[in-house]
Structure formats: C-alpha cells, structure tokens
Amino acid sequence: MSNTPATPRAKTSFTPTTPATARVAATNVPGAVHASPHYATTRRHSLYGVEDRVVIDPGSRIWKVGFSGEGRPRDVFYGGGSANAAPFWKLVRAKDAAERAEEEKMLEARLETCLRSVFHDSLLADPKARKVILVEHPLLPLYIKEVIARILFENQVPSVSFACSHLLSLLAVGRITGLVIDCGHLESVALPIFAARPMFPQIQTTPIAGAQLTSHIRALLLMFATYLPPPSSLSAAISVPAANRSTRVPQEVLTDAVIEEIKTRCCFVGDALGIGTHRDPERMATPTQEDVEGSEMDFPPSDISYTESEASQSHSQSQSQSGASSQPDSEYAVVSDPRGGGGRGETASGENHLQALAAMYQRHSTATDIQMRVLPPPAQQLGTGRGTLLIPGWIRERAAELLFESGDVDESSLAETILDTLLKVPRDLRKTMASSILVSGGTAMLPGFIPRLHAEIIRAVAQPPALSRQQIRPDRPNPPAYDKYGPLRPLLPYFAILNNPSPPPVTSERAAANAGKAPAFAPACLAWVGGSLAGSLKTGGVEVPREKWDEEANQNADDEEMDVTPDSRPRTRNILPDWTRTPLPVGAPPANIQRTSTA
Numbered sequence: 182m183s184n185t186p187a188t189p190r191a192k193t194s195f196t197p198t199t200p201a202t203a204r205v206a207a208t209n210v211p212g213a214v215h216a217s218p219h220y221a222t223t224r225r226h227s228l229y230g231v232e233d234r235v236v237i238d239p240g241s242r243i244w245k246v247g248f249s250g251e252g253r254p255r256d257v258f259y260g261g262g263s264a265n266a267a268p269f270w271k272l273v274r275a276k277d278a279a280e281r282a283e284e285e286k287m288l289e290a291r292l293e294t295c296l297r298s299v300f301h302d303s304l305l306a307d308p309k310a311r312k313v314i315l316v317e318h319p320l321l322p323l324y325i326k327e328v329i330a331r332i333l334f335e336n337q338v339p340s341v342s343f344a345c346s347h348l349l350s351l352l353a354v355g356r357i358t359g360l361v362i363d364c365g366h367l368e369s370v371a372l373p374i375f376a377a378r379p380m381f382p383q384i385q386t387t388p389i390a391g392a393q394l395t396s397h398i399r400a401l402l403l404m405f406a407t408y409l410p411p412p413s414s415l416s417a418a419i420s421v422p423a424a425n426r427s428t429r430v431p432q433e434v435l436t437d438a439v440i441e442e443i444k445t446r447c448c449f450v451g452d453a454l455g456i457g458t459h460r461d462p463e464r465m466a467t468p469t470q471e472d473v474e475g476s477e478m479d480f481p482p483s484d485i486s487y488t489e490s491e492a493s494q495s496h497s498q499s500q501s502q503s504g505a506s507s508q509p510d511s512e513y514a515v516v517s518d519p520r521g522g523g524g525r526g527e528t529a530s531g532e533n534h535l536q537a538l539a540a541m542y543q544r545h546s547t548a549t550d551i552q553m554r555v556l557p558p559p560a561q562q563l564g565t566g567r568g569t570l571l572i573p574g575w576i577r578e579r580a581a582e583l584l585f586e587s588g589d590v591d592e593s594s595l596a597e598t599i600l601d602t603l604l605k606v607p608r609d610l611r612k613t614m615a616s617s618i619l620v621s622g623g624t625a626m627l628p629g630f631i632p633r634l635h636a637e638i639i640r641a642v643a644q645p646p647a648l649s650r651q652q653i654r655p656d657r658p659n660p661p662a663y664d665k666y667g668p669l670r671p672l673l674p675y676f677a678i679l680n681n682p683s684p685p686p687v688t689s690e691r692a693a694a695n696a697g698k699a700p701a702f703a704p705a706c707l708a709w710v711g712g713s714l715a716g717s718l719k720t721g722g723v724e725v726p727r728e729k730w731d732e733e734a735n736q737n738a739d740d741e742e743m744d745v746t747p748d749s750r751p752r753t754r755n756i757l758p759d760w761t762r763t764p765l766p767v768g769a770p771p772a773n774i775q776r777t778s779t780a
Contacts, residue, residue, distance in 0.1 A: 232312075233248045233249050233250055233311075233716070233717075234248070234249040234311060234312045234313060234314050234342075234716040234721075235247075235248060235249075235299075235300075235304060235306060235311045235312070235313045235314070236248065236249055236254070236313075236314045236316065236709060236712040236713050236716055237296075237299060237313060237314070237315055237316065238254070238316040238346070238708055238709040238712065239260070239269075239295075239315070239316070239329065240260065240365065240366065240623075241260075241268040241269050241270055241271075241365070241366050241367050242259060242260060242261070242268045242269075242366050243257065243258070243259060243260065243366075243623065243705075244257070244258055244259075244260045244295065244299070245257050245705075245706060245709045246299045246303050246304060247304070247709065247713065248304070248306075248713070248716075249314065249712070249713045249714075249715075249716025249717045250713060250716065250717035251713055252710065252713070253706060253709075253710070254706065254709050255303060255304055256299075256303035256304070258303070260291075260295050261291070263438065264436075264437050264438035264441045265436055265437045265438050268366065268367070269288060269291060269292065269325075270288065270322070270325060270367075271367065272367055272368065272388065285324065285328070288325070288328060289328050289332070292328055292329060292332055293332050296329070296332050296333065296336070297336075300336070308333070308336040308337055308338050309336075309337040309338070309339070310339075311338070311339070312338070312339050312340045312341075312342070312716075313333055313338050313340070313341045313342070314341075314342045314344055314712045314715065314716050314721050314722075315329065315330075315341055315342065315343050315344070316344055316346050316349060316708050316709060316711075316712045317343050317344065317345065317346060317722075318346055318363075318365075318370070319345055319346070319347060319370060319372055319379065319381065319384060319760070320368075320370060320384075320386065323757065323759055326343065326757050327757060330725065330730070330757060334727050334730050334731070337727070338727065339726065339727055340724050340725060340726040340727060341724070341725050342721035342722050342723065342724040342725070343722045343723050343725070343757065343758045344711075344712055344715060344721050344722030345372075345379050345722065346363060346621075346708040346711075347361040347363060347370070347372040347374060347379060347621075347708075348361075348374055348377065348379055348711070349707075349708045349709075349710075349711025349712050349714075349715060350363070350619060350621040350707040350708045350711050351374055351619055351711070352377075352711040352714055352715060353700070353702055353707045353708075353710040353711035353714060354619060354679055354680065354699035354700055354702070354707070355699075355700070356617060356619070356679070356699075357374070357376055357377040358374060358375050358376060358377075358613060358614075358617060359373075359374060359614065359617035359618065359619050359679065360372070360373045360374070360599065360602060360603070360606075360614040360615070360617060360618050360619070361373075361374060361618075361619045361620075361621060362595065362598065362599055362618070362619070362620055362621070362622075363621050363622045363708075364390055364391070364584075364595065364620065364621070364622035364623070364624035364625045364704075365390055365391060365622045365623065365624065366390060366391040366392050366623065366624075367388070367390055367391075367392055368386050368387065368388050368390050369386065369387050369388075369389060369390045369595055369598060369622070369624070370384065370385070370386045371384070371385045371386075371598045371599050371601075371602040372384050372385075372602075373602060373603075373606050373610070373614050375610060375613075379760070380606070381760045381761075382605075383602055383605040383606055384602075385593075385598045385599075385601050385602040385605070386598070387592055387593045387594070387595070387597075387598045388592055389583065389584055389592050389593070389594060389595065390622075390624055391444075391622075391623060391624045393583060394444065394580070394581065394583055394584060394624065395437075395440050395441070395444060397580060397583045398440055398443060398444055398448070398576070398580045399435050399440050401576050401580055402430055402435055402440075402443075402570075402572065402576065403429075403430055403432065403435065404535055404539075405535075405539055405573055405576060406430045406570060406571060406572055406573065406576070407427050407428075407429075407430070407570075407571040408427070408428050408429065408430040408431065408434060408568060408569070408570055408571070409427055409428075409568060409569040409570075409571065410428065410557055410568050411557055411566045411567060411568050412566075427571075430570065431558045433558035433559065433560075434555050434556070434557070434558055434568065434570065439553075439555055439570075442553075443553070443572065444580075444627075445626070447551060447553075447572060447577050448576075448577050448578075448580055448581060448627060449548075449577065449578060449581075449627055449628040449629050450578075450581045450584075450627050450628065450629035450630045450633045451545075451546065451548075451578040451579060451581075451629065451633075452629075452633070452636070453585075453633065453636050453637065453640060454541075454545055454582075539575065542575040542576075542578075542579040542582075543573070543575045545579075546574055546575035546578045546579060547574075547578075548574030548575065548577050548578040549574045550571060550572060550573050550574045551571075551572050551574070551577070552569050552570070552571055552572075553569070553570040553572060554567045554568070554569060554570075555567060555568050555569070555570045556568070581627055581630070581633075584624070584630075585633065585634070585637045587641065594637070595634055595637070596634060596637035596638045596640075596641050597641060599618065599634075599638060600638065600641055600642065600666050600669060602614075603615060603669055603672075604666075604668065604669065611669070611672060612672060612675050612691070615669075615672045615675050615676050615677075616675045616676065616677045616689075616691045616692055616695050617677070617679060617695055618638075618676070618677065618678045618679065619678070619679045619680060619699065619707075620634065620678060620680060620704055621704045621705070621707040621708060622704055622705060623704075623705040625704040625705070626703065626704055626705050631678055631680065631681050631682065631704075632681060632682070632683050632684075632685070634678070635676065635678050635681060635684075635685065636685075638676055639673065639676060641666060642666050642669050642670055642672070642673055642676075643670075643673070644670065645662065645664060674687070674688040674689040674692060675689050675691050675692050676692065677691070677692040677693075677695040677696035678696060678697075679695055679696070679697070679698060679699040680697070680699040680701075680702075680704065680707075681696055681697045682697065682701075683697070684696035684697040722758065723758040725756055725757065729756060730756065733755065733756050
C-alpha cells in the first residue's frame, strides 16, 4: 500500500467550483458584481441565457469553436469530418448557373450538419441561449456568410456578430495597429490595421498557402520517396531484404490524411539558402559578392518556381504513360543519391530539373530520413502488416521552400506579399507597420516558419547586387536597374515580427520593443483567441440580431410577391457586413437604378 500513488485520491477529493467569495463579500461596495441568486456560479446571465458567447472560427477545412472568455477553443475539428474530406469552398466557383446552384445546395447541407454538431456535439449548448461571434475572413464570399447566418437564425440563435479575423488576431496580442498576414489553407492574406480599423483597400493576397504546400509535398514524395510494401509472409520478411522490396510510392498510399500528418509532424522550415545564416541582419542587408556568386551557383539553371506547378503534372503524365507497366510487384532501382542523375531509363526534362533541385537541397540539408507506417493500397493488402514510407530528410526540410520562392508574377511569395502591402500603405505609416508584423494561420505552425519569413523580408529589401549589363548606346549611360522595394530600404532596421519565437539581433529601439513581445498563442488560434476576448469584453464586430434578420426576410418576401420578374428572390444579405460595398460619392446614381429607354 505504500507504493500506491496519491494521484487518484487527489482527483476524487477535488471538486471544481467557481470561487465566488471575492464577488459576494463586497456587498457594501457600490457597483460590485454579485452572483445570481438562482445559480451557484458568478457568471452573469442575460435575457437569452448565459452571456458567454459561442465563438466560431470557420475555415475551409478546419473549424475552431468554443466559448468566450476562455484561453483556447473547446474543439478543433475538420469541417468535412476527416482529413480526406473535400474543403467547404475553393477559390473558384462553377461558371454554369445550374452547377453553381447545386454547389450552394451542397454547401448549405454540409454547413447545416457542421453547425449542428458544433452546438450538440462539441459544445453541448442550447443555441437559443447563446449569442454567436463569427470570425470571418476578409475575403469570405458574401453568399457563404448568408448561408451560415440563415442556418444559425433558423436554429433560434439570438444574434450573430461578424468580426474580422485579422483584427481579432491583433487584439489577441494586445495591439490595435499592425500588419497581419494570415497563412491559411487556400490563400495567404496580408492586411494592415491602424487604430483598430482594417485598411481593406491595401489588402494583398497570394494563393501560395497550405493547399499548394500539400500538393508540393505529394509531388516530391511521389518522385523521390521510397515505399516498402508489407512482406507476403513472415518467412519472406526474414529472407527477402528490404532493398529488393522497395518500389516507387503508389498514389493510393499518399492520401490527404497521410500528407497532412507528414506536413504537421515531420516537416519544418530550414535556413535560407545562399546566405549562411539569417541571424545576422547586417550581413543580409549588405550581401557580399561571394554570397551572391555562391547562391547563383547553388541553384539549378532553370526557374525554381517550376517545382510546385510542374512536378505533379510531370508525374501524372509519366503515370498515365506507364500505368499499364507499373505493376505493384515490379521493382524499381531506388535513387539513393539524387546527385548522380537517376536510376530510371528515360526521364523527362521536368524530372531532370527536379533531380538537380533534389541534389541542391540534399547538399544543403542536415535532416535525417524517417520511416512512416502507412496502410498499403487495396491491390497490395495481401501481405502482413502495414507498408513503410521512407521520407528523405531534405523533403522534410526543404518542401516549405515553395512558400518563400520569388520571381512569379501571378503568385507572390509571402515576403513579397508583405512588402507589396507596405508599398500600398501611406508613407507615414510604413515604419509603424513594418515594426508590428503579426503572423497567424495554420501554415505558420511549421517550426522555423516565422524566423525564416523575417529573414526573407530582410533579404528581399536588401540592396540588390549590381548586374553587369551590356551597354547598348555608348553615348548614353545604361538606365538604372529596376528596384521594386527601394522605397522600403530605409525600413531595414525597423522590421520586427510580434510573435517571432527567436527574434534576431535588432538595430533599432522600435524593433527591440516589438520583436517577440506577443503572448505565446499558437498562430492557428490567434483569431479565435481574439474572438474570445472580444466576446468577454462585449466588443464584437457588427451584430445582427434575429429580430432584424426576420424583419428583413419578411420584407423581402413581400417584395417578392409583388414583383413578378423571374430574377427576383429574397435577399437578406443587405444587412450583413460587407466592406466591398463602399458608399458612393455625393450625387452619384445608385448602382441598381433601372433606366427606361424612350423612343
């Protein structure tokens, strides 16, 4: 009995109760908050019920829900039910009207199921007694907000408050001014905020985000990873060596759940290539000629932006051409060293480029290879146990290079997105915004992401190397080289990221006062924590009560009965907040005016 731990006894004897002594004892103090006489806790109750609001952060894949006043969400789950489910919405919509209407019906059905599970499964709360704070993305389409609001009001929710996610992220770290970049699943959005007012005209977006990183990791694994199928019998597991059983990775093995686990548990962000370390901002601000020449020799001759867009295409073409010959029992010569070319007979030009890229990344990588147990494809489930996926270390370290690659006109890198936003900000606010950068979103959860982003910002703003150009006209000097971020070069000592876990040595007092001073909240939960804080302080966004929604719906229904035009349908989205509907100047005609043509 002496060896029995005391932990179970401590758990059974502990009864969690809310301390109400401090509030109830102060009876003689004017304005003191007293406990409700009908409840044992000190939580205040409103006409609808408990004043703790439900905070919902709906993403295209992952949802975060909980109650206001708490430090973290109660439940974080995939909106579709699993990691293999399709996201709720995408960046593009169907062009056909019938297909678009079908998409909206499917979206409404999925959202209704998800919102019902929020109240009845995740929170165990009554929708009639809880107000809702909806953490909305600045670029969330209006029809999605209308569908969510209609479902909530049909479940008798008292009111719905719409709050900007970037502003809530900034409030979570105790600031009201700063530049917030949200690295989500579909896109990355940078938005400057001044005095708690989002500057929506200066918003910048890029499609380089978690979705492209997922497809990039899948393409690299299909090209360079190795798969060991389970042995057909226990005797074969002992007699047949693993090298003889190694094959190329089947596409059925790399499901969305497997890629998500590899991305979240195995991958990290390495230091910048070319320049030795990003801990020395002075060296990055003035790169030497050796650094420039070394970085140019390290990279393959073609554009690196090919790695994300063409990798999956080249692999899919090779799979379609050799689909009949690639049987599960066939053996491939596994490429153990990508520097030596390839172990396959004929490779396309895209694969040659990927081999050169793999050789460069492997030369600069120090990560170790890991093994991962995965379910075999249905055609190979006759063996014993699970298959083994061998993930090269350089893929773990350098797969996230996609997020920081520059040079694409349509798809800017994350650092370029931040700098483009600073160029659009007025000059008198650039120093303030540059020293108050906040990074949020699930993609920013990769280890080493924020320090690498700071290094890429410094690297992009630093003085570009002098390019030797051939003189076209001897009588006139050559025009100066194009320097896009030249106006931001005086801000080099002031760049600072608020939630940088390992800030570099700074050279200005403003950067030293801001770099790494934010509370240690996870970047993926910053917006939800801000919504929880706003709900507890009763300072949410634009609140739409259910009475106003019902009144607007009834008025639109009456207008629909009087109007016989086929395109008319009830619209309740007029009361939803939408920053894209800016007020017209004085004297301008309304946009929905109907002009009648006269003979």
